[in-house]
Amino acid sequence: MKIVVHIDNARQWQEALSQALPQATVLTSEAPADERRGADYLAVWKAPAHLLQEQTALKGIINLGAGVDYLLSTKGLPANVPIVKLRDAGMGELMADYALYGVLHFYRSMDRYAAQQPHACWKPHTVVEKADWPVGVLGLGAIGAHVATTLQQAGFPVLGWSRSPKAIKGVECLHGDAGLDALLPRVKSVITILPDTAATRHLLDARRLAQLPEGASIINPGRGSLIDEQALLEALGSDDAPGHVRGALLDVFHEEPLPKEHPLWQHPRVVITPHMAAPTPLAEAIDQVISYLHAFEAGETLPTVSSGQGY
């Protein structure tokens, strides 16, 4: 079995896979092209197009992350090769940490203290009951469900939203367009953990942002395309003329890296992180990758990604 790996820490993956599968040839994408050709499997994250185009005998592609938008939009992606993606694989916990940090940032007024500090302003803000700070989690997949449960266990009322009906203990689960219309006006913070698909692009547009209550905050570790960035800037307003959205913690953007001249960088009530909310943790993800490889070899049916739906 020949596997070619492409990810930032490809050498560590190469070592771990070689150890677990001693009979396999595991190469990184830095190996010479003639050695890479004829691979059975690609295990990749943000692979360059040529890596996909040069293969002729692939039995499967393993996406070493949860979002498959990049892979599915890569030119020359071989047709009819099954694609699987990581499901949770330790990312749920990392994402839950990020989401909890984001909610606490606004709930405990850390944004206001950051704004006060340059003025040496000593002004405590009231802490409301957590029961009065409902949080919305858009996307209840492998990662979103973990986030919703963590926030609920932290004491916040949680409203979740997905495409199909769900049942998660302690979480009020809504779905469909009507569900989103019902959720947005009720939440103080909203977290978006949806995939980038034709159906989710600009989900939070000017109309949806206007449905949020005055003073709501937005946390987006999902995909940049989920939010209309211009509409968000308008909903945030300026310090002279604040809009009804209080602030945002954003990890993902339409264009990454976020261009230096982008107004979001300068907005006083926006916190920007460089797509770091939940990087794939090798130690947790390796077992899932190995089980995918065994299942492919055994001819088992796997939960493959559907290109039409984006995941």
Ligand code: NDP
């Ligand atoms: P899953 O595929 O497991 O779940 C996706 C969820 O989104 C499901 O609940 C699904 O609903 C819901 N959904 C999809 N389309 C729609 C729609 N049109 N309307 C309503 N709900 C919809 O994904 P994961 O939980 O594994 O990951 C979610 C996303 O998080 C990834 O696609 C990626 O973009 C992002 N991510 C970001 C990271 C970062 O570091 N910033 C790291 C990891 C992931 P249903 O179940 O009903 O189909």
